[in-house]
Amino acid sequence: MIVIGLGTVWILDGLEVTVVGNIAGRLSEEGSGLPISSAQVTGIAAALYVAGACAGALFFGRLTDIFGRKKLFMVTLAVYLAATALTAISFEPWWFFLFRFLTGFGIGGEYAAINSAIDELIPSQYRGRVDIVINGSFWLGAIGGALLSIFALNTHFFPMNIGWRLTFALGVVLGLVILLVRRHVPESPRWLLIHGRTEEAERLVSEVEEQVAADTGRELPPVTQEITIHQRKSIGFGDIARTVFSTYKRRAVLGFSLFIGQAFLYNAITFGFGAILTTFYDVPTSNTGYYFAFIAAGNFLGPLLLGHLFDTVGRRVMISGTYLLSGVLLFGTAWLFDRGSLDATTLTACWCVVLFFASAGASSAYLTVSEIFPMETRAMAIAFFYAIGTAAGGISGPLIFAELTESGVVADTVLAFQIGAGLMCAAGLVAAFLAVRAERRSLEDIARPLSAAHPSTE
Numbered sequence: 177m178i179v180i181g182l183g184t185v186w187i188l189d190g191l192e193v194t195v196v197g198n199i200a201g202r203l204s205e206e207g208s209g210l211p212i213s214s215a216q217v218t219g220i221a222a223a224l225y226v227a228g229a230c231a232g233a234l235f236f237g238r239l240t241d242i243f244g245r246k247k248l249f250m251v252t253l254a255v256y257l258a259a260t261a262l263t264a265i266s267f268e269p270w271w272f273f274l275f276r277f278l279t280g281f282g283i284g285g286e287y288a289a290i291n292s293a294i295d296e297l298i299p300s301q302y303r304g305r306v307d308i309v310i311n312g313s314f315w316l317g318a319i320g321g322a323l324l325s326i327f328a329l330n331t332h333f334f335p336m337n338i339g340w341r342l343t344f345a346l347g348v349v350l351g352l353v354i355l356l357v358r359r360h361v362p363e364s365p366r367w368l369l370i371h372g373r374t375e376e377a378e379r380l381v382s383e384v385e386e387q388v389a390a391d392t393g394r395e396l397p398p399v400t401q402e403i404t405i406h407q408r409k410s411i412g413f414g415d416i417a418r419t420v421f422s423t424y425k426r427r428a429v430l431g432f433s434l435f436i437g438q439a440f441l442y443n444a445i446t447f448g449f450g451a452i453l454t455t456f457y458d459v460p461t462s463n464t465g466y467y468f469a470f471i472a473a474g475n476f477l478g479p480l481l482l483g484h485l486f487d488t489v490g491r492r493v494m495i496s497g498t499y500l501l502s503g504v505l506l507f508g509t510a511w512l513f514d515r516g517s518l519d520a521t522t523l524t525a526c527w528c529v530v531l532f533f534a535s536a537g538a539s540s541a542y543l544t545v546s547e548i549f550p551m552e553t554r555a556m557a558i559a560f561f562y563a564i565g566t567a568a569g570g571i572s573g574p575l576i577f578a579e580l581t582e583s584g585v586v587a588d589t590v591l592a593f594q595i596g597a598g599l600m601c602a603a604g605l606v607a608a609f610l611a612v613r614a615e616r617r618s619l620e621d622i623a624r625p626l627s628a629a630h631p632s633t634e
Contacts (some may be wrong), residue, residue: 177357177361178293178361179306179310180295180356180357181357181358181360181361182249182290182293182294182310182361183290183294183309183310183313184313184318184350184354184357185249185253185283185286185290185354186310186311186312186313186314186317187313187314187316187317187320188256188283188317188347188350188351188352188354188471189283189286189317190313190314190315190316190317190318190319190320190321191315191317191318191320191321191324191346191347191350194608195321195324195325195343195344195347203217203221203340204217208336208337208340209336210266210267210268210269210272210337211268211269212269212272214538216269218250221272221276222276222574223404224276224277224280224281225276225280225565226280226566226567227277227280228276228277228278228279228280228281228283229280229281229283229284229287229562229563229566230280230284230562230563230564230566230567231280231281231284231285231287231289231563232280232281232284232286232585233284233287233288233558233559233560233562233566234284234559235281235285235562235570236248236251236252236284236285236286236288236289236559237285237288237289237555237556237558237559237560238253238555238556238559239286240288240289240292240554240555240556240559241552241553241554241555244363244364244367244368244371245289245292245296245348245364245367245555245621246293246361246362246363246364247292247349248275248288248289249286249289249290249293249358249361250355250358250359251285252282252285252286252289252335252365253282253286253351253354253355253358254281254282254355255278255281256279256282256283256286256351256423257282257348257351257355258278258282258350259278259279259281259282260276260344260351261344261345261348261442261459262275262278262280262606263275263276263279263344263413264341264344264345264348264503265341266341280370284559284562284563284617285578285625286428287542287559287562288555288556288558288559289555291307291311291542291543291546291555291558292364292367292546292554292555292558293361294306294307294310294546295307295543295546295547295554295619296364296365296366296367296551296554297364299393300616300617300618300619301487301616302487303486303487303543304483304485304486304487304491304543304614304615305483305484305486307539307542307543307546308479308482308483308486308536308540308543309438309479309480309483309539309600310541311479311538311539311542311543312476312478312479312480312483312535312536313472313479314475315472315475315476315535316472316476317475318468318469318472318475318627319469319472319473320470321343321465321468322464322465322466322469322472323344323424323465323469323542324343324346324465325340325464325465326463326465327344328340328342328343329461329465331519338600347431349497351400352546353538356600359524359526362380363366363376363380365377365380365381365617366551367551369405369407370405370407370551370552370625370627371407372407374407380387383601394599401618403624403625403628403629404628404629405625405628405629406627406628406629407628415552415553416552416556416557417551419549419550419553420467420549420557420560420624421552424548424623425611427549427610427612428561429547429606429610430544430548430606430607430610430611430612431541431544431545431548431557431561431565432564432565433602433603433607433610434495434499434537434540434544434545434565434598434603434606434607435541435545435561435562435564435565435566436565436568436603437499437541437599437600437602437603437604438534438537438538438541438565438567438600438603439565439566440568440595440596440599441502441506441534441538441596441597441599441600442534442538444564449467449468449471449527450464450468451463451517452523452589453467453520453523456589457483457519457520457523459520462571467520467521467524468632470525470528470630471524471527471528471531472526473528474528474529474531474532475531475532475534475535476535477532478498478531478532478533478534478535478536479535479536479539481574482494482498482533483536483539485542486536486540486615487615487616488615490613490615491516491540491544491612491613491614491615492607492608492611492612493603494536494540494546495540495607496604496607496608497533497535497604497609498533498534498536498537498540498604499534499537499554499600499601499603499604499607500600500601500605500608500623501603501604502531502534502537502600503597503598503599503600503601503604504597504601505526505530505533506534506593506596506597506600507528507593507601508599509523509526509527509593510590510593510594510597512526513586513589513590513593514586514587514590534600535569537600537603537604539565541561542562544608544611544612544614545557545558545561545562546558547591547614547622547623548612548614548622548623549623550598550624550625550626550628551620551623551625551626551627552620552625552626553626576592577592577597594599
């Protein structure tokens, strides 16, 4: 229930990003019903979507720490649903831009609320793989978006000015289904306890323990560690900033590095991949979805097949390894592209391999910042690193790469690849030195709660 109710939001995000990338060519064609250029879709609209996500993460991240995980992951999904529905009826560029921003605003809020809840509800033995696979499920949405665009953009089925609107409508339908499931997902017992709602937290945990005992046929082992908590209603911005940037400043550097690296790689190339295919290989806009579905599959297989290694081999080796390997492979792809050795199929195959490793690495960035800071700051920390890292790579990335990839100059696109590769390698080196060994450890062991007194010895 938790995985389906919370994790499926990444499917929606993947659907959104992919659909926009694949319909860019159609929207710029005469008769689409929207007077907009491909560069505006992959550049301005993409940047506004990411800007909205950054703003939403910060806004809702603070509210998540104050009012709880459950209230906010319901509100943020409602914001997404409304904005996506209104995007579907766009009639002027300004309307399309406005509701792309608001769609991102809802999705950004989801990142803070959802990652907080997932890490606080999943057992430590499996937290790494579950978190990584859930974040990687973005690419299931990407596959759906790619295949949907093939069908929706086919003028044999739908008129030019209708098909692309239906792709956004599907996001609304999926969101409503997720909303129904999400109503049954519990509040985080950690959040309830710290905020003075002890009876609710105890009742929730007791119900889970009873269900597990009934399902397994044996009693759970006794508690061996205890922490005394001084309950408080909220944590001020000053305490949050001091904790993140003074007490855990090495971890802050790690979070920034991981987010900036993956944001430049993904937000730049994901939004612009369709433009690369049409510009350099004359792939029809209605066929780019086939290629994107292929690399999206590679992206999902990475977290799915590598996820368990983050709990067994360990965080440091896997985070640094996936970042460095994907960066090196992307440098190789740039070299082959520069030589003219690739066609649309082989370029897609190269990207599939690169993103197999990069996707697991990118997912680990969300896992990292959600588990290495104290519980009271968790949602805000996720929001802050997501917003700053994504703003650096995700807003500037599409604006820069939209020009580079649509110029038709090979050297410009090679430079785009090299920038993404270089930042991934740099982040991998930072992780090699600063990554926290968080595998199979409780969240309170990784970062002691700000509300905790000295651990009990009883």
